Amino acid sequence: MIHGFRTIYPVPIALAASWDPAQVEKVQSMAAREASSVGVNWTLRQWWTLRAIRAGAALWRARERILIWAPVWPKRRCGGFQGDAIGAPNHILACVKHFAGYGAAEGGRDYDSSNISDEQLWNVYLPPFEAAVRAGAGSLMSAYMDLNGVPATGNRWLLHHVLREKWGFQGFVVSDWGSISSLTTHGFASGPEDAAVRAVNAGVDMEMTTGVYRNNLPAAVKKGLVKQVDDRCCGAADSGCRSTSWGLFKDPYVAPERCERELVSTTQREAARTAADRTAVLFA
Secondary structure: OEOEOOOOOOOHHHHHHHOOHHHHHHHHHHHHHHHHHOOOOEEEEEOHHHHHHHHHOOOOOHHHHHHHHOOHHHHHHHHHHHOOOOOOOOOOEEEEEEEOOHHHOHHHOOOOOEOOOHHHHHHHHOHHHHHHHHOOOOEEEEOOOEEOOEEHHHOHHHHHHHHHHHOOOOOEEEOOOOOOOHHHHOOOOOOHHHHHHHHHHHOOOEOOOOOHHHHHHHHHHHOOOOOOHHHHHHHHHHHHHHOHHHOOOOOOOOOHHHHHHHOOOHHHHHHHHHHHHHOOOOOO
């Protein structure tokens, strides 16, 4: 939901230009109302607002901008999507992506390698993600590319030691589209089973699209190749149980009257108009 759901709101880079955290939270909350009304209960969002802040405010050094604003923006964005807690009525689960260093790919080419110094990694690229974890984001997506020679989707240092042990993340990690099967393309895994084992042992709880987990993990578990099976299963299940807005166990059906009431309503239109007014930027 880069620009809302049915009602069109300003894109994240425009919201960043507003320098108005309350407006960011309002926009995400309104988008969540529309999405949840039709049964969409999870949003996968790049932290583009933070990237825009890092790139756009020339008065401060990048490190200072990130450290000052990162906690503010994730708290507002997560609060807008998820409400006061995961499972709040009329809200949806937030997913922060892509973890981590995805915006530093060589030559600006999508999916290419990222080679980032420790100084840049810890002071520029990781703080927005840590801030999102502190703000209560319920899920996080691993990245396609390799980070300093190790694919992010198979990077246990990144997904376990940093994310879970250092930051205390309690949600679940989902792979990017086909990024588990891509571990073989990277040359990091020898084949589908090895890719599944490397990803799950690194800390990826859920696979997106390709079926590598479904086709290979049962046999890998029986062979004793998978560590911390309970942790991987319980992380996703716990987020699902806490998120009644997902509709997994409660209120599983969409109420047509709520859809009619929420989609492109007068309230939505007024909120979108206000957001557009507050995010307008004049270029000389």
